[in-house]
Amino acid sequence: MLNRRDAVSRIAMLVGGVFSAPTLFAMEAKKAGIIAEAGTFTLTESQRKIVAAVAEHIIPKTSTAGAIEAGVPPFIEMMLNDCYKKPEHVSFKKGVDNLAKAKFLDQSHEAQVAMLTLLEADTKELMKSYAASKVKVGDNVDKDILEGAGGVPFWRVMKELTLLGYYTSEKGIEGSFEYHPVPGKFEVISDMKPGQKSFAY
Amino acid sequence: MNLNIDAIKSQTFDAIVIGSGISGGWAAKELTEKGLKVAVMERGREIKHIEGYETAMKNPWEFDHRGRPTNMAAEEYWAGMRTGYTPAEEHRYLFENDKQNPYIEKKGGFDWIRAYHTGGKSLLWGRQTYRWNREDFQANEKEGIGTPWPIGYDDLAPWYSYVEKFAGISGQAEGLDVLPDSDFLPAMQMTAPEVHFKNAVDKKLGRPVTVGRVAHLTKPGKQHTDLGRSSCNYRNKCMRGCPYGAYFSSLSATLPAAQRTNRLTMIHNAIVAEIIYDEKSQKAKGVRVIDQNTLEHKEYFAKIIFVNAGAIGSTSIMMNSKSNRYQNGLGNDSDQLGRNIMDHHLGVGASATVEGFEKDYMFGSRPNGLYIPRYRNWGKDKRGYTRGFGYQGGASREGWGRGVGQDGFGAQFKESLTHPGQWTVGFGGFGEILPDPNNRFTLSDQKDKWGLPVLSFEANFGENELKMRQDMMNDAAEMLEAAGFKNINAYNGQNTHIGLGIHEMGTARMGTSVKNSIVNKHNQVHEVKNVFMTDGAAMASASCVNPSLTYMAMTARAADFAVSELKKGNL
Numbered sequence: 001m002l003n004r005r006d007a008v009s010r011i012a013m014l015v016g017g018v019f020s021a022p023t024l025f026a027m028e029a030k031k032a033g034i035i036a037e038a039g040t041f042t043l044t045e046s047q048r049k050i051v052a053a054v055a056e057h058i059i060p061k062t063s064t065a066g067a068i069e070a071g072v073p074p075f076i077e078m079m080l081n082d083c084y085k086k087p088e089h090v091s092f093k094k095g096v097d098n099l100a101k102a103k104f105l106d107q108s109h110e111a112q113v114a115m116l117t118l119l120e121a122d123t124k125e126l127m128k129s130y131a132a133s134k135v136k137v138g139d140n141v142d143k144d145i146l147e148g149a150g151g152v153p154f155w156r157v158m159k160e161l162t163l164l165g166y167y168t169s170e171k172g173i174e175g176s177f178e179y180h181p182v183p184g185k186f187e188v189i190s191d192m193k194p195g196q197k198s199f200a201y
Numbered sequence: 202m203n204l205n206i207d208a209i210k211s212q213t214f215d216a217i218v219i220g221s222g223i224s225g226g227w228a229a230k231e232l233t234e235k236g237l238k239v240a241v242m243e244r245g246r247e248i249k250h251i252e253g254y255e256t257a258m259k260n261p262w263e264f265d266h267r268g269r270p271t272n273m274a275a276e277e278y279w280a281g282m283r284t285g286y287t288p289a290e291e292h293r294y295l296f297e298n299d300k301q302n303p304y305i306e307k308k309g310g311f312d313w314i315r316a317y318h319t320g321g322k323s324l325l326w327g328r329q330t331y332r333w334n335r336e337d338f339q340a341n342e343k344e345g346i347g348t349p350w351p352i353g354y355d356d357l358a359p360w361y362s363y364v365e366k367f368a369g370i371s372g373q374a375e376g377l378d379v380l381p382d383s384d385f386l387p388a389m390q391m392t393a394p395e396v397h398f399k400n401a402v403d404k405k406l407g408r409p410v411t412v413g414r415v416a417h418l419t420k421p422g423k424q425h426t427d428l429g430r431s432s433c434n435y436r437n438k439c440m441r442g443c444p445y446g447a448y449f450s451s452l453s454a455t456l457p458a459a460q461r462t463n464r465l466t467m468i469h470n471a472i473v474a475e476i477i478y479d480e481k482s483q484k485a486k487g488v489r490v491i492d493q494n495t496l497e498h499k500e501y502f503a504k505i506i507f508v509n510a511g512a513i514g515s516t517s518i519m520m521n522s523k524s525n526r527y528q529n530g531l532g533n534d535s536d537q538l539g540r541n542i543m544d545h546h547l548g549v550g551a552s553a554t555v556e557g558f559e560k561d562y563m564f565g566s567r568p569n570g571l572y573i574p575r576y577r578n579w580g581k582d583k584r585g586y587t588r589g590f591g592y593q594g595g596a597s598r599e600g601w602g603r604g605v606g607q608d609g610f611g612a613q614f615k616e617s618l619t620h621p622g623q624w625t626v627g628f629g630g631f632g633e634i635l636p637d638p639n640n641r642f643t644l645s646d647q648k649d650k651w652g653l654p655v656l657s658f659e660a661n662f663g664e665n666e667l668k669m670r671q672d673m674m675n676d677a678a679e680m681l682e683a684a685g686f687k688n689i690n691a692y693n694g695q696n697t698h699i700g701l702g703i704h705e706m707g708t709a710r711m712g713t714s715v716k717n718s719i720v721n722k723h724n725q726v727h728e729v730k731n732v733f734m735t736d737g738a739a740m741a742s743a744s745c746v747n748p749s750l751t752y753m754a755m756t757a758r759a760a761d762f763a764v765s766e767l768k769k770g771n772l
Contacts, residue, residue, distance in 0.1 A: 038273075038276075057610055057611065058610040058611070058614070058615075059610075060611060060612050060615065062612050079266060079269070082271040082272060082273075083272060084272075085272060113611070120608060120609075120610070124608075159605055160605045163601060163602070163604050163618070164267055167600075168261040168268075169262050170260065173260075173262070176618070181258075181260065181436065183434060183565035183566065184434050184435065185435060185564065185565050186389060186433075186564070186565035187563065187565060188392050188393065188561065188562075188563045189562040189563055190393060190560060190561055191560055192560045196562065196620065197619050197620060198598075198600055198601070198621045199562075199564060199565075200261075201566045
């Protein structure tokens with residue numbers, strides 16, 4: 001039988017592994033009991049270019065729209081200002097500035113991919129101290145909790161907001177999923193066809 | 202007072218119902234249908250069914266923050282934030298701003314989640330609907346905990362049936378003593394991993410698992426369609442308000458039923474400050490109301506008063522109703538007003554990943570899950586604590602959100618997230634909280650913007666709840682293990698308070714005598730016989746099942762009694 005410590009460390013290994021769309025909205029980042037100040041957040045033009053480039057790396061334009069076309073970069077900046085607090089403001093800017101120092105935008109596509117791959121690996125290491133858990137908090141409601149010290153690292157916030165901004169945008173939903181705002185029925189499917197798109201509601 | 206006779210007449214009704222939530226709606230329906238002229242006092246603003254559900258049909262991209270609460274909302278809805286979901290962008294408009302409606306927390310904490318508008322929390326409830334069992338009504342007496350219930354299962358059974366037929370409850374009959382069957386509409390389907398789980402847990406651990414019982418129309422009858430209600434469309438956006446009237450709420454069901462009698466008067470923005478007691482007749486003669494916007498005071502009069510303002514709201518009105526006879530709150534000879542706050546404790550359970558079932562999926566979003574009825578301290582099972590818990594949960598396939606924690610980015614990553622991910626499964630416990638007279642709220646010296654006392658709470662989990670939580674966590678993991686699920690994450694949230702379940706109960710309990718309780722077996726205030734309390738306030742214990750159905754049944758039963766007493770000239 002698992003005790004709490006085991007349970008927490010086990011999930012820490014999976015960190016961030018399994019967030020489903022509805023619960024992602026309910027995620028709250030706890031900062032080890034410290035109440036963070038809200039503050040304001042804006043980016044400079046050159047910082048904006050980096051954020052847009054990174055977002056487009058995460059969700060590039062293919063046969064469907066990419067992050068830029070779906071309006072993700074301004075969404076990220078707005079979300080940081082409206083929904084995130086100082087620790088994330090600081091860690092996010094630090095992440096952008098590190099990319100600026102490394103002359104990210106001057107690199108070739110391949111070199112940019114290599115830099116972001118490295119950044120992702122570093123972030124994973126950094127986030128081992130964070131504990132994530134999925135907690136049932138009400139009838140038909142789950143909550144995901146991410147607990148750790150300091151601000152959530154740049155890459156993690158960048159990725160989360162890029163995916164949220166993209167897969168809930170009109171272009172993102174219509175290009176990615178079968179969108180059924182009024183499904184009208186609930187039916188289990190036992191022979192899902194290969195390549196089936198997710199249903200979005 | 203210089204009220205002229207016409208004004209008094211226009212402010213006089215046969216019955217006043219305080220609150221339009223799940224129990225107030227029932228009181229309004231039953232009393233009007235039995236021929237009474239009824240005024241419902243709703244402290245919040247008016248919301249109209251369908252057209253009032255301002256976010257119901259919005260697409261995901263129409264929410265600026267895609268559902269997430271902003272920092273400003275987080276600050277203003279500080280109690281709501283503890284739930285993690287009530288201040289979400291899509292339904293925040295239906296919850297109260299905690300900063301503007303403050304309350305005080307002494308030692309410990311209390312999560313008081315409020316919804317002041319037509320229909321109250323009936324627009325926002327979880328819709329999980331279960332009958333209490335026989336034992337639930339007997340446990341207090343057998344164990345010497347709290348006070349004995351003066352009613353039993355048989356008193357409520359016909360009323361359960363009566364309200365179920367009208368409300369429309371979807372579920373599967375199982376024939377279990379621990380979870381008596383309701384009068385059901387067809388059950389919702391289980392997914393393949395859920396069926397696998399049900400079979401494994403039944404076979405290996407002997408615990409039955411059933412599909413959740415929910416107040417959703419899966420096959421509406423005439424009594425439903427007559428009110429304009431239709432079938433569930435499986436959007437699972439219920440908390441925004443349902444334009445199909447598919448789930449039961451005061452707005453979709455009881456208030457329209459009351460309205461069609463032409464005997465209902467809805468009075469909005471009407472905060473009941475106190476119930477006016479008449480020393481001569483030893484009855485209540487009416488209510489004093491404050492308009493929440495104009496702060497104007499007004500009195501309304503009636504022969505019968507139903508107090509249905511939600512457990513805490515109802516009791517605070519009683520406390521604030523002071524007279525020579527009742528200096529400590531109306532009907533409060535027992536000093537029980539405000540005591541024994543209960544709820545269901547939660548935030549404890551386990552989740553896991555499911556291997557296989559790659560070809561299984563589902564169309565539609567089921568506003569429901571599975572239910573595992575109580576098995577602890579039931580039959581021959583005996584634990585180091587008393588009472589028990591049930592679980593709610595279920596399995597689903599991951600969506601794009603899984604990408605946040607996955608390695609990778611780029612074209613292939615983007616494409617992969619457009620397909621359903623692996624199955625995950627989770628169950629959370631809902632545990633019974635024992636009545637404890639020290640878990641209470643009182644009226645503080647601070648006043649709110651209407652000049653009414655700000656409430657002060659002191660409520661903490663006891664030994665029994667804390668012991669039970671160990672089982673709630675371990676058993677959930679054990680059941681997921683029994684089904685062969687992987688990566689089991691068991692949790693026992695330490696930062697939860699009473700109130701988080703938004704199943705607040707107690708504070709004006711039902712009992713056998715004026716010495717130990719506030720209301721009698723008819724939900725009638727012992728010695729103020731024309732006042733009835735039929736919401737969560739009257740609960741003498743909490744069971745572990747969701748409470749709303751029991752309030753509905755009690756309200757219909759009490760309304761029947763009240764009208765027959767009125768006809769006999771006893772009120």
